[in-house]
Amino acid sequence: MHDTSAEIVACIPALRRYARGLTGNKDSADDLVQDTLERAWRRIARWQRRGDLRAWLFSILHNRFIDLVRSARATPEESSGEAEVTLPIRPTQNDMLEIRDLDAALARIPPDQREVLLLVAVEQMKYEEVALTLEIPLGTVMSRLSRARERLRTIMEGREVVSRLKVIK
Amino acid sequence: MSVETTQPITEADLHAYADEQLPAERRVEVDAYLATHADEAARVQAWQRDNQALRSLLAPIVHEPIPVRMPLAPAPRVLRWRIAAMAASIAFVSAGTGWVARGTVDGQIPPAARVASTAEQPIPGFARRAAVAHVVYSPEVRRPVEVGADQEEQLVTWLSKRLGAPLKPPHLERIGYELIGGRLLPGEQGPVAQFMYHNAQGQRLTLYVTRELKQGSTTGFRFAQDGPVNVFYWIDGNFGYALSAGIDKSELARVATAVYDQLESR
Numbered sequence: 263m264h265d266t267s268a269e270i271v272a273c274i275p276a277l278r279r280y281a282r283g284l285t286g287n288k289d290s291a292d293d294l295v296q297d298t299l300e301r302a303w304r305r306i307a308r309w310q311r312r313g314d315l316r317a318w319l320f321s322i323l324h325n326r327f328i329d330l331v332r333s334a335r336a337t338p339e340e341s342s343g344e345a346e347v348t349l350p351i352r353p354t355q356n357d358m359l360e361i362r363d364l365d366a367a368l369a370r371i372p373p374d375q376r377e378v379l380l381l382v383a384v385e386q387m388k389y390e391e392v393a394l395t396l397e398i399p400l401g402t403v404m405s406r407l408s409r410a411r412e413r414l415r416t417i418m419e420g421r422e423v424v425s426r427l428k429v430i431k
Numbered sequence: 432m433s434v435e436t437t438q439p440i441t442e443a444d445l446h447a448y449a450d451e452q453l454p455a456e457r458r459v460e461v462d463a464y465l466a467t468h469a470d471e472a473a474r475v476q477a478w479q480r481d482n483q484a485l486r487s488l489l490a491p492i493v494h495e496p497i498p499v500r501m502p503l504a505p506a507p508r509v510l511r512w513r514i515a516a517m518a519a520s521i522a523f524v525s526a527g528t529g530w531v532a533r534g535t536v537d538g539q540i541p542p543a544a545r546v547a548s549t550a551e552q553p554i555p556g557f558a559r560r561a562a563v564a565h566v567v568y569s570p571e572v573r574r575p576v577e578v579g580a581d582q583e584e585q586l587v588t589w590l591s592k593r594l595g596a597p598l599k600p601p602h603l604e605r606i607g608y609e610l611i612g613g614r615l616l617p618g619e620q621g622p623v624a625q626f627m628y629h630n631a632q633g634q635r636l637t638l639y640v641t642r643e644l645k646q647g648s649t650t651g652f653r654f655a656q657d658g659p660v661n662v663f664y665w666i667d668g669n670f671g672y673a674l675s676a677g678i679d680k681s682e683l684a685r686v687a688t689a690v691y692d693q694l695e696s697r
Contacts, residue, residue, distance in 0.1 A: 265658075268566035271503050275493040283489050296500055303505040364488050382450055383482040384489050389452060404443050411446075411478050418481075 269315050270302055276316075276385060277323055283380040284327055286369050294330065298323040313394070320385070320395045324377060331373045367417040375410035378403055440464045445471065449478040496617040503563055556619060558664040561639035561673030562657040564616055564625055569635040569676075576612030576627050586613050590624045594642050596670075600626040601638070601693035606686060608636060618643050636676035636683075638690060644671045652687060654680065663687040667694070 277298060281291035301322050368376060377396060381387045389407075393400045440461060447453045448461045465472040497503070568575055578586040583600070591598045593615055600610050608628040616623050616639075623641040630636075650666045661683050664673035672694070674687050 265566075267504060267658075268563065271563055271567055274497050274501060274503075275495075278495070278497075279489045279492040282492050283485070292498055292500070296502070299502050303502055306505065364484055368485070368488075380485065380489075383485045386450075389447070389450075404446065407446055408442060411481065414481055415474075415477060 266306060266315065270299070270306070270319065273316055273319050274299070277319060280320065280380055280385060281323060281327075283368065283384060284373070284376060285330075286365055290330075294323060294326055297326050301326075314391065317387075317391055317395045320381070321397065324396055327373070327377070363418070367414055370417060371410050371413050375406045375413065378406040379410035379414070382407055445475055446478070449475045449482065499617065499620060504559060555644075555664070555666075555671065557623070557639070557641045557643065557671045558653075558655055558662050558673045559657065560618065560623075561625075561637070561664065562655070562660045562662050562675050564639060565637045565660055565662075565675035566658075568614070568625065569627065569637060575635070577614040579612040580610040582612075583610070590615065593622045594624055594640070596642060598624060598640060601690045603628055603686065603689055606689050607631065608686065611635075634676065634678060636674065636678070636686060639671075639673040639675065641671040642669055644669045652684070652691075665691070 274295065277295045278291060281294040281298075282288065285291045285294065298319065302319055305322075371379065378392055381392045381395065382389070387395070389400060389403050392403045396403070398406075438460075444453065444457065444461050448458065448465075453461060465475060578589065580586070587599055590613060600613060602610065607630045609630070611627040611629055613624055613626040616625055618641050620643055623639060623643070626638045626640070628636045628638070644666055652663055652665050655662045655664065659677050660675050661678065661680055662673050662675045663683055664671065665687075666672075672690070674683065674690060676683055676686075
């Protein structure tokens, strides 16, 4: 029980990083993590080392995030993951713009794909661990990863094409 | 080594290659494939750049102090039960502490230990946070501290500045413990300091110092146990000190007495 407590605390920075990547907003991300921790502490006695602790914590966060996405669906703007490439487009001039672009691009990847991409790229989880965390088959992990990457490339390269056109003109 | 003799390369292979999740043998085969397929190689490289960019984008977050609102231990319902259990053991132990201190350092009982009250008070949050911090950082092999003892001057300046009061780690070589260094931690509302020591056997011990307490509540030594960690803590004005280690109570009392003596003589 004691070691588990310390392990949970040690996971907090990574949970916050993941939540920030998912929501793109500090306050919503910390709401999500706080909620996750409260649930984890309540359920810790029942958990009893049934599996990987990190996967368990991330899966609680995942479930909370999905709830959040579902309730946000009530508002029309967020109702489809298909809000197409219509954001203001500009050439990259410095790192700040690059970062903001990546942040914006991430927000336009559908939530279920964004989860897989972040767990793989940032949390560096094995595909099997991602499957366990999100409670989906391995094949679904791979297809979501593939679609997330394709989508990110389209968004990022779309911008590059426009910036090149500007230069030519 | 023609490509025909190997299993056909799948897109899943390419993703696993980009994410470094392929077994070594398969990796060699994908390497060979990418060497002759420039478009696919460019795609894989773009994914790897995206991985890197995402990591950099989110990297600063793991270095932020954990916000105060994050619960670092089970919520009140469970806790109240544990506090009650601890308060009971404190009443028992604080009587024992005076005995231990007397037996160990003949005639040098620190005033604080003498005034140790048997009044049952709940274990202050800082003692619990100290125990958690001990468990989190003391097993750390590569980065047990942020600033090492070799830069003690810097450590002292930095922590004193952040805590807003002169702060110096006690020297415990005389009783067999050497300073490893220290770090800054988030307390309940602001910064707290943690100093780490070890003895010749590699046994680690941490001293947690907080200024987050209300003025004027000086106490004697109190003892608490959190799992395998024993904690001696005391309050001196608005400073709270907690000494934690996975060592037995009498040995910890010996160190606590030495720490107290040094702090007192400043």
